Amino acid sequence: MKKACFLLSALLATSVCTMHVAHADDHAPLRFVLIPKVVHPWFDKVNNGAQAAAQMLSKATGRQVTVEYRAPQSADVSVQNDIIERAIATHPSGILLDPLDEKGNRSTMEEAASEGVGLTVFDSPAPEGMDVTGVGADFCEQGTIAAERLVALIGKKGDVAIMMGVPTAPNHALRAACEKKVFEKYPDVKLVATGIDNDSIETAQKQASAIIQAHPNLAGWVTCDASGPVGVGQAIRESGQTGKIKEVGLDNLNDMIQLIKDGVAESSASSRPEMQGYWAVVVAWQKASGQKTPKYVDTGIDILTKSSL
Structure with missing residues (x-):
C-alpha cells in the first residue's frame, strides 16, 4: 500500500x-x-x-x-x-x-x-x-486460478460446467478460454455443459438449474462474470446439492461473499x-x-x- x-x-x-x-x-x-x-x-x-x-x-x-x-x-x-x-x-x-x-x-x-x-x-x-x-x-490468470481450484476440489476427476457470461465480451471470453485449457490438462475432468447468462443473475440461475438437472453427475462449476457464480450458487442451493456440487466463483458481489460464508461456494477469484x-x-x-x-x-x-x- x-x-x-x-x-x-x-x-x-x-x-x-x-x-x-x-x-x-x-x-x-x-x-x-x-x-x-x-x-x-x-x-x-x-x-x-x-x-x-x-x-x-x-x-x-x-x-x-x-x-x-x-x-x-x-x-x-x-x-x-x-x-x-x-x-x-x-x-x-x-x-x-x-x-x-x-x-x-x-x-x-x-x-x-x-x-x-x-x-x-x-x-x-x-x-x-x-x-x-x-x-x-489478468483475466486469463483469473479464470485459470478458478479452474485450478475447482479441479483440486473435485479430486481431479468429474464432470464440470462453465457459465460463460457475455460470450462476446473480451474479458469473459478470455476467462472461458483459459478455464477450458485448464480442464483439458486433466484426462479425468470432462466439460459437459456451458451456459450463457449475459451478465444476469436470474438467467444464470435458470440455466444452471437446467444444466444440473440434465447432468446428475455434475461435480463442479466455474464462471466468467460476476453474475454467473451468484446464479449458479442459487441453483446449487435450490437443488439441495450444497457440498456435493462444488463451485469456485468470480468477483466480490455481496451475494457471492454470502455464498462463500454459507459454504455453497468454496472461494472466488476476485478482480478489484x-x-x-x-x-x-x-x-x-x-x-x-x-x-x-x-x-x-x-x-x-x-x-x-x-x-x-
Whole structure:
C-alpha cells in the first residue's frame, strides 16, 4: 500500500508539473463519462472507485474533475453503442468504457478517437490496433486460478460446467478460454455443459438449474462474470446439492461473499472493481492532460475464501 501511494504521488507530481508547463492557462473542469456493460452491482463498485479518484484529482490539482455514470439497461451492443455516441456528442474530456464486444463496439470507439475524445477501457484488454489504455485484472490468470481450484476440489476427476457470461465480451471470453485449457490438462475432468447468462443473475440461475438437472453427475462449476457464480450458487442451493456440487466463483458481489460464508461456494477469484474505476479515471486524466499513458494497468486479483473473509 505504501509503495502504491508513493507511486501515485510521484505520478501526480510529474503529471501536474508537466501539465502546468503545457496548459498553464487551462483550468477548465474535466468531465469524464463512465460506460459499463450493463446496470449491475459490480459496476456500482467501479463507479464508487471512479468517483473517489475524481475527488482525489480535484483536490490534488485544484481543477474540477467529475465522472458521469451512464449504464445500459441491458447487455446489448447496440444500446451501449448508442450511449457511447450520445456521450461523444457532448464532447467530454474522455470516455471510460467496458466494451461488450470489441468488434461490435469498434466503430464507436474509432468515432471517439476521430472526434478527439480520449478513450480508456476498463475490465477489458486494450483493443487491438488502437492507442488505448486497458485497466483491469489478468483475466486469463483469473479464470485459470478458478479452474485450478475447482479441479483440486473435485479430486481431479468429474464432470464440470462453465457459465460463460457475455460470450462476446473480451474479458469473459478470455476467462472461458483459459478455464477450458485448464480442464483439458486433466484426462479425468470432462466439460459437459456451458451456459450463457449475459451478465444476469436470474438467467444464470435458470440455466444452471437446467444444466444440473440434465447432468446428475455434475461435480463442479466455474464462471466468467460476476453474475454467473451468484446464479449458479442459487441453483446449487435450490437443488439441495450444497457440498456435493462444488463451485469456485468470480468477483466480490455481496451475494457471492454470502455464498462463500454459507459454504455453497468454496472461494472466488476476485478482480478489484473499485480499483479498476479509480485507475481508469487516473489514466483518463493523464490522457486529457496531454500525457502518455501505459498500454495496460493490472489491478490484481484477490482470492476470497471463508477464512480470508
